[in-house]
Structures are given as structure tokens and as C-alpha cells.
Amino acid sequence: MNSADEPAPERIFLKPNCEFRFEVQGGDDVLIRLKSGTAELFGAELAKERDYRFRKCQLAIFTWHGCELLVTGKCSVSYTSDETPMASIVNIHTQLDRIRNDAWHAKGAGPRVLITGPTDSGKSTVTRILLNYALRMGRKPTFVDLDVAHGLLSVPGTIAATPLETNCMSVEEEFVLTAPLAYFFGHTTLKDISELYKFQASELAKRVDQRLANDAEVNAAGIIVNTSGSIDNEGYQALVHCIQAFRIDLVIVLGQDRLYSELTSAVPPTTSVIKLPRSDGVVQRSNQLRHQLRMDGCHSYFYGKKIPNAAPMQSLYEYSPHVVELSFDDINIFRVHDLSVSDVMLPVGQVDDLQRLRVLPAEKTGDLAHCIAAVIHKSSVKDDDIGLDPQSLLGASAAGFVQIKAVNVQTSKITLLVPCHGPLPSKNLVVGSLKFMEGTKMPTGLPNYDLATGIVVCLLGTTLSNFGLNIQKYSFTLQAHLPDAERRPYTALWQWWLGLSCVVVGSIGDFAALSFAAQSVIMPVGSFTLVANLFFAHFWLKERLTRNDLVGTVCICVGAVVVCIFGAHESTSYTLDELIALYQRWDMVFYAVFIAAVLAAFTLLNVRSEAALQTHGADSTEYAVYRKWHPLSYAALSGVVGAQSVMFAKSTGELIKQTLGGRNQFTHGLSFVLLAALVVTITTQTHLLAMGLKHFDSLYIVPVFTCFFITFSVLGGAVYFEEFKSYSVAQAVCFPLGVLVTIGGISILARREMRQPAAKGYLLIAP
Numbered sequence: 001m002n003s004a005d006e007p008a009p010e011r012i013f014l015k016p017n018c019e020f021r022f023e024v025q026g027g028d029d030v031l032i033r034l035k036s037g038t039a040e041l042f043g044a045e046l047a048k049e050r051d052y053r054f055r056k057c058q059l060a061i062f063t064w065h066g067c068e069l070l071v072t073g074k075c076s077v078s079y080t081s082d083e084t085p086m087a088s089i090v091n092i093h094t095q096l097d098r099i100r101n102d103a104w105h106a107k108g109a110g111p112r113v114l115i116t117g118p119t120d121s122g123k124s125t126v127t128r129i130l131l132n133y134a135l136r137m138g139r140k141p142t143f144v145d146l147d148v149a150h151g152l153l154s155v156p157g158t159i160a161a162t163p164l165e166t167n168c169m170s171v172e173e174e175f176v177l178t179a180p181l182a183y184f185f186g187h188t189t190l191k192d193i194s195e196l197y198k199f200q201a202s203e204l205a206k207r208v209d210q211r212l213a214n215d216a217e218v219n220a221a222g223i224i225v226n227t228s229g230s231i232d233n234e235g236y237q238a239l240v241h242c243i244q245a246f247r248i249d250l251v252i253v254l255g256q257d258r259l260y261s262e263l264t265s266a267v268p269p270t271t272s273v274i275k276l277p278r279s280d281g282v283v284q285r286s287n288q289l290r291h292q293l294r295m296d297g298c299h300s301y302f303y304g305k306k307i308p309n310a311a312p313m314q315s316l317y318e319y320s321p322h323v324v325e326l327s328f329d330d331i332n333i334f335r336v337h338d339l340s341v342s343d344v345m346l347p348v349g350q351v352d353d354l355q356r357l358r359v360l361p362a363e364k365t366g367d368l369a370h371c372i373a374a375v376i377h378k379s380s381v382k383d384d385d386i387g388l389d390p391q392s393l394l395g396a397s398a399a400g401f402v403q404i405k406a407v408n409v410q411t412s413k414i415t416l417l418v419p420c421h422g423p424l425p426s427k428n429l430v431v432g433s434l435k436f437m438e439g440t441k442m443p444t445g446l447p448n449y450d451l452a453t454g455i456v457v458c459l460l461g462t463t464l465s466n467f468g469l470n471i472q473k474y475s476f477t478l479q480a481h482l483p484d485a486e487r488r489p490y491t492a493l494w495q496w497w498l499g500l501s502c503v504v505v506g507s508i509g510d511f512a513a514l515s516f517a518a519q520s521v522i523m524p525v526g527s528f529t530l531v532a533n534l535f536f537a538h539f540w541l542k543e544r545l546t547r548n549d550l551v552g553t554v555c556i557c558v559g560a561v562v563v564c565i566f567g568a569h570e571s572t573s574y575t576l577d578e579l580i581a582l583y584q585r586w587d588m589v590f591y592a593v594f595i596a597a598v599l600a601a602f603t604l605l606n607v608r609s610e611a612a613l614q615t616h617g618a619d620s621t622e623y624a625v626y627r628k629w630h631p632l633s634y635a636a637l638s639g640v641v642g643a644q645s646v647m648f649a650k651s652t653g654e655l656i657k658q659t660l661g662g663r664n665q666f667t668h669g670l671s672f673v674l675l676a677a678l679v680v681t682i683t684t685q686t687h688l689l690a691m692g693l694k695h696f697d698s699l700y701i702v703p704v705f706t707c708f709f710i711t712f713s714v715l716g717g718a719v720y721f722e723e724f725k726s727y728s729v730a731q732a733v734c735f736p737l738g739v740l741v742t743i744g745g746i747s748i749l750a751r752r753e754m755r756q757p758a759a760k761g762y763l764l765i766a767p
């Protein structure tokens with residue numbers, strides 16, 4: 001929690017059969033801890049003395065026997081209520097569990113329950129409670145979600161099913177899931193295309209039947225179906241269709257007498273229909289909020305859920321999607337149309353649903369931008385020597401989903417956001433009307449404290465790091481004024497160590513900033529170090545600041561920001577074996593040779609410059625050739641070596657993360673080689689930077705070092721984590737452009753008239 005005026009923790013004492021209802025808005029965080037008694041959140045039991053974290057939600061914690069809760073943080077609404085439908089729900093559960101028990105002993109089928117009602121009547125909540133109760137009894141119920149408005153199991157616009165197990169139950173999340181069987185409807189209402197919905201519901205029902213037939217335990221646990229809130233006209237027809245398709249035994253109608261009475265006469269005699277009162281706690285959601293929830297659903301499909309300040313295991317919910325660019329030929333995009341009877345050109349009565357539904361190619365134009373597309377399972381599509389039969393896509397399930405980011409008609413290229421690395425499971429995509437606009441925020445009107453904290457921490461960290469470098473430079477300046485006999489190596493200077501400590505603490509701050517805001521924000525903010533450097537070097541160390549220095553530094557700053565924004569990506573988790581495989585890739589070998597060549601060239605330059613300086617002196621013609629290159633060699637070498645240390649740090653970080661997650665990676669010698677490489681590169685970088693600062697102005701050394709450090713770490717990460725493969729056109733153009741701008745900045749800075757380095761020891765400048 002970030003706010004300074006955070007309320008003190010509140011103790012809530014709940015009487016038996018009461019619930020604590022609360023709402024948490026977008027930017028806020030609320031922690032709830034069960035202190036005593038027993039309590040459950042929509043059927044999932046709370047553990048004692050554990051903090052549960054809630055954001056952006058409206059929920060209720062119920063107790064059967066009374067409990068004490070400790071609530072920390074700001075709830076926008078909170079109150080307790082003793083009017084709940086929990087007694088009726090638990091009665092239904094008891095009946096269902098009896099049927100499950102009988103089914104298990106008789107090796108038969110368990111109960112099939114469907115929950116319906118108008119929008120915001122609490123359907124998903126009752127579904128969740130019944131599922132959680134079944135899971136708590138050790139059953140494996142199948143959850144079928146037919147609500148296309150939300151898509152609890154997948155992205156919105158899908159209908160899906162999956163058997164659940166105890167580990168799917170969670171207090172903080174709706175359901176913790178693996179891969180459900182999903183059909184992509186593509187729309188969030190049934191309007192105008194309800195035939196497709198009915199057809200897909202029937203297909204899903206058949207697949208669920210097949211799944212249940214193969215597993216006695218899952219079969220005996222039965223199914224629980226959540227439905228959409230549209231219950232008029234087409235919605236009602238679709239509801240009756242689904243009750244038949246899934247052969248429902250029990251329909252629970254929430255809070256609407258008319259629907260209850262209509263369904264009672266419409267369903268088969270084997271199906272019972274019961275009424276359940278709508279809980280007063282169920283919150284009415286505006287259309288704007290519903291839209292926002294859908295965008296959040298799409299966002300968490302691609303990016304996972306970042307839980308700020310969460311325990312290490314919870315951060316597993318963070319995913320790293322990739323952007324890929326494909327040519328038009330590599331991808332087929334289809335759309336399902338529900339033609340009117342006259343369009344099908346068959347006599348009325350002879351037209352069945354399948355004939356009305358036509359799968360037609362979608363035109364690849366900019367209109368497709370932001371569309372969510374289902375990638376259709378290859379195995380379910382008819383694609384033989386004669387070619388692809390688009391109609392076969394109708395009954396095919398989705399292997400996953402992508403977002404169409406852009407369509408470029410001129411270059412015939414399409415850019416996709418895909419959830420993971422590697423080729424798509426098939427080249428056939430289906431779109432509907434669902435679009436995912438990234439960056440739509442909760443309409444809370446509250447500032448984003450995490451982002452602000454990240455930026456402030458990063459600014460403080462980079463300023464401290466730069467202050468540290470300038471303290472080191474200051475220590476060299478003091479030494480330069482001592483007689484030769486009194487000068488000491490830099491490692492014997494307490495000021496140098498103080499500077500190094502500031503650099504280390506500052507860098508820790510930079511890393512910490514990454515846990516508050518995205519890398520693409522933090523890295524560019526990090527180039528503020530150059531601004532801090534101008535300040536310290538000019539005003540404290542009294543280094544002369546010219547217009548050239550300003551222009552060069554600004555160019556490096558701009559270039560670094562561009563490189564970070566267009567080059568940097570989030571990385572994925574790798575085990576040691578995967579890391580070894582990565583290091584063996586030909587592009588990594590290529591990159592290693594390239595780095596070796598760069599290091600060799602700058603080392604040669606450095607050795608020659610040093611030799612010319614030591615042998616002939618700073619004013620000699622022999623040294624004049626190297627005057628511009630000598631400072632560059634130090635700054636560039638330390639930057640390139642430092643960038644390698646980032647790669648080794650990333651690798652060792654991965655190994656430590658995996659090891660902490662229970663898979664020890666330090667049983668292999670190579671892990672220690674990576675660790676040793678990390679130590680060697682960090683030490684070398686520190687030494688080279690110290691030597692650069694010792695001999696030359698920090699107004700030159702720091703920007704050039706920063707430029708090499710950032711460019712080579714981004715380049716290394718991109719090669720290492722194969723990010724180039726997924727570069728969009730904008731990235732492919734802007735990344736090299738950013739590098740060019742930084743190189744331009746260096747060449748401007750190189751014109752700086754630096755004071756001559758002393759042949760032995762320190763550069764003489766006025767303190």
C-alpha cells in the first residue's frame with residue numbers, strides 16, 4: 001500500500017451466518033486476515049493468520065459459525081449483512097453431493113446443473129460457491145462457462161469447459177486454471193448470431209460428454225454450467241437450447257419469477273427448475289465497468305496478473321507475450337456469418353443452422369486492428385490435397401488466442417500479439433467483433449501509485465549511482481594533487497569505496513524500481529543518470545561544460561531512451577538446460593564472436609594508447625593519434641563488459657529463481673561457471689570505469705559508458721532471449737535508429753577538449 005494516509009487496520013467481528021461485503025477500487029489494495037473462527041469467500045475457505053490481498057473487486061466473506069477478520073487498506077464500500085442465500089445454496093449442494101455419491105458408487109453420471117438469471121443476478125457467484133463446495137468435498141466437477149460476456153475460463157467471447165480439481169480453488173483468484181476446452185464465439189452478446197452460439201454450445205456439449213465418458217470420477221462429479229445474462233428473445237431460445245444440449249437435470253433461476261415460470265414449461269420433464277433469491281450483495285455493474293472487466297480479462301490472458309509486493313510464487317501469474325510479424329500468405333483469417341434464409345437460397349424449412357452459418361475469409365485491412373482472434377486447432381480442421389474447407393472451422397475448438405495489433409496493406413504484413421514463443425499452432429485464425437484495446441485503465445480517477453513509486457525509486461537510484469561515480473572521480477582528483485610518493489592505488493582510497501557503495505546501493509534501487517513499473521518505463525528513466533552527471537561533474541568537480549557536451553549528452557540520452565523503449569522486452573523463465581540450449585544457438589555463437597571482436601578491438605586500442613602515452617608522453621605526436629580514442633577505449637570496454645555482466649546476472653537470476661521454486665539448478669558445474677563469469681565481468685567493468693575516470697573527465701566517460709552499457713545490454717538481451725524474431729516493424733526501424741543517435745552523440749562528445757592525461761598516475765585538474 002502506498003498512501004501515507006492509509007487507515008489503521010480494522011477488526012470485523014462477524015456473527016454466525018453473516019457476511020462482510022466489501023468493494024476495492026482500481027488503485028487500492030486491501031489485505032484481509034482471518035484471526036479466529038472460520039470463514040469462506042464464495043465457498044473457498046480462508047486459512048487463519050494469512051493475508052489475502054484484494055484489488056478491483058466486489059466480494060463477500062461469509063461465516064457459518066462466527067469469526068474475527070482484520071482488514072487493512074481502503075475499501076470503497078464495506079458493511080456486514082445477515083441476509084444471505086447461503087442456507088439455500090448449501091441445501092442445494094447437499095442434495096447434489098448425495099447424487100454424486102450415488103453416481104460414484106453406481107459408476108454413473110453425476111448431477112448436471114445450470115445457473116441462469118438476468119444480468120447481475122449473481123450467477124457466476126452461485127456457480128463459484130457450488131463448484132468450491134464440490135471441490136472441498138474432494139469431487140472433480142466440470143465447470144462449463146457459457147457466459148460470452150466475461151469468459152471466466154478464457155478470453156471474453158468464448159464458451160469453455162474444464163474439469164476442476166482442488167488446486168483450482170483459490171480465495172484471491174476466481175479459478176486457477178490450466179488449458180480449458182474453448183470455442184471462440186467472438187462476440188460478447190448473442191445478438192444477430194445466436195445460431196453460431198447454439199451450434200458451438202452443442203459441439204462443446206458433445207466434447208464434454210466424451211470427456212466425462214472417459215473418466216468415472218469426473219463423470220460422477222457432474223457439471224455446473226454458468227450462463228450469460230441475456231434471457232430475452234434470442235437469449236432465451238439459446239438458454240433452452242443449452243439446457244437440452246447439456247442434458248441438464250437441475251436449472252437454478254436467480255431472482256426472476258417470469259423466467260422461472262417460462263422455463264418450467266419449456267424444459268423436458270426430466271429437468272427440474274428451482275428458484276433462488278438474488279442476494280442483496282450482488283453489485284450492479286455499469287456498461288463501462290463491464291467493458292473494462294472484459295479488457296482486464298483479455299489483458300490477463302496475455303500478460304497474466306501482476307500482483308504488486310506479492311510473494312515469489314504469486315508472480316508466476318505474470319506472462320511475457322511476444323509481438324510477431326507475419327506475411328499475409330502465412331495466415332488465413334476467417335469470420336463466421338449468419339446468413340438470412342433468403343441469402344442461403346434454399347426453400348424455408350430446408351435450411352438448417354449449419355447452412356446458414358458461413359465461414360468466409362475476412363478482408364485483411366486495418367479494420368482488423370485490435371481484434372482478438374482464435375487460433376484454430378489444426379487437428380479439428382479439414383485441410384487436405386483439395387485445400388482447406390473453411391466450413392470445417394465451425395466445429396473446431398481454439399488452441400489459443402492472439403491479438404491482431406496492426407495490418408499493413410502496403411507491405412502485406414500483419415502484426416500479432418501472441419501469448420508465447422514459437423510458431424502458431426495453425427495458420428487459421430477466426431475473428432469476431434471482440435476487440436482488445438490495450439492500455440484502457442479502470443475508471444477510478446486515482447493516480448497510479450505503483451508507476452510513480454517506480455519512477456521516484458529509479459530517479460533516486462540513478463542519482464545515487466552517479467553521485468557514487470563522481471565521488472570516485474573526486475578521489476582521483478585529490479590524488480592527482482599529491483606528490484608521486486604519496487599517491488596510492490585507487491582500491492586503497494576510502495572515497496573510492498564510498499563511491500562504489502553508492503553505485504551498488506543506487507543499482508539496487510534501479511532493480512527495485514522494476515518491481516513497481518515496467519522495464520520499458522524504468523530503463524529510459526534510468527538515463528537520467530546523464531543529467532545528474534552533468535550537474536555533479538560541472539558544479540561539483542568543476543569540469544568545463546560546453547555546448548557540444550550538452551548536445552552530445554542529450555543525443556545519447558534520446559538514443560538510450562529510444563533503444564530501451566523499442567529494444568527492451570520482458571524475459572521468460574529458463575532452467576539450466578534451456579539456458580545451455582540458448583547458449584548453443586548459432587545466433588548466440590555469432591553474437592559471442594561479435595562481442596569478442598568488439599572487446600579485442602577496444603582492448604588493442606587501449607593497449608596501444610597506453611603504450612604511446614607511457615613511452616612518448618601526452619604531448620607527443622605518437623600519442624596525438626590516440627588522443628580521441630584513448631578515453632573511448634576505457635568507456636566502451638567497461639560498458640561492453642558491464643553489459644555482459646547483465647546477461648550473466650539475468651542467467652544466474654533465472655537459476656536462483658528456479659532453485660528457490662524447488663528445482664535446484666546448482667547441481668551442475670555450468671551454474672558455477674555462470675556465477676564466476678558474473679563476478680569476473682562485474683570486477684573488470686568496475687576497474688575499467690575507475691581507470692577511465694582516473695584519466696579523463698567524467699563529463700565524457702559517464703555518458704559514453706552509459707551508452708555502451710545500455711545498447712549492448714539491450715542488444716544482448718534481444719539476441720539471448722530471441723526477441724529480434726518478434727520485433728515489429730516499428731522496433732526494427734527505431735532500435736537501430738536509437739543506436740545511430742547515440743553514436744552521433746558520442747562523436748559530438750569526442751570533440752571535447754579534455755585535459756591531457758598524465759603519463760603516469762592521474763590527470764591533473766583543479767579540484
Ligand SMILES: Nc1ncnc2c1ncn2[C@@H]1O[C@H](COP(=O)(O)OP(=O)(O)OP(=O)(O)O)[C@@H](O)[C@H]1O
Pocket residue numbers: 019021022057058059060117118119120121122123124125126147149150227228229279280281282283284
Ligand atoms: N454477496 C455479495 N457481496 C458482495 N459482492 C457480491 C456478492 N455476490 C456477488 N457479488 C459481486 O457482484 C458482482 C456481480 O455478481 P456475479 O458476477 O455473480 O453476477 P452475474 O449474474 O454472474 O453477472 P453477469 O450477468 O454479468 O454474468 C460480482 O463482482 C460479484 O463478485
